[in-house]
Amino acid sequence: VGKAAQDPRDIGALVVEILATAPKRGHEEIMAWRNPAKDIERLARRDYVRALRRLFGYRAIREIIAAARRIWPTLNQAQLGVAPKSEFDRVASGIVPRGVHFKSSPWDGPEGLALLGFYAEKGKLHLKHPLIYVNSAHDAGAMSSALCHELGHHMTAEMFKEAPQPVHLFFDAGYAAHLDDRVELAADIIVSLAGYPEPVARKLFSTPWNWGVVARTGRLEPSMLSGVRGHAENRFGLDLTAKFPAGQKLNYLAGMIHYAKLRWGLLAEYDL
Ligand SMILES: [Zn+2]
16 A cells, blocks of 8 residues: 555555454454455556457457357446345346356355355366356345356357366456456456446546556546446445445455456447
């Protein structure tokens, strides 16, 4: 957390605020994620345009969108809804294509809440069907974005046949690694377009005076950050001032920053 943390509307300040209000009980959980403030700061500083440019061209991005629109025809045009938790399974089973196994339950493995979900390909594991799992220990908003991410793997599987892992585990703290991984970032692109359709993105991220000749995405400026927070609260029910464990809050904050900056990068570089 550097100098920028002095601006009370900066990401660094938000991390400090969450840590300050953390009850002792959540402390262990926070420590388990070695240095959340540092990880978030890294995401905050990273130039997403460079990552996008390195991993995808415009054509590949169009292909990803076309693949995702087989499930969500209005992707990037209209806001995709978040199903209330009680409704999640019903809504999800309506979206998940035939021939894909879908399972949603609280994860009781050692990773606990850190695991959001996974996608297991059928071929390499000799499964009868591909399997999508979503950890229902999470909030409705996090579950919806996890489902969107895992379905993203399924819809883009054909594009990434060379992918070495048969199972794509989705951990909360792993967003920075996604920026070096075509398979993961493709799935995240779909989530960010679903969460911030074009009209919303143009409203939140249009700051041409800051773009210069070469598009890049640095820190979310305070006005952007508060716009993103408001959007996340209204649309995904993510309220960072609500009472829930600080470690979990920081994970959700990391996701919020990651998807917002990814969306900003897509707008800045590809005008999407
Ligand atoms: Zn993944």
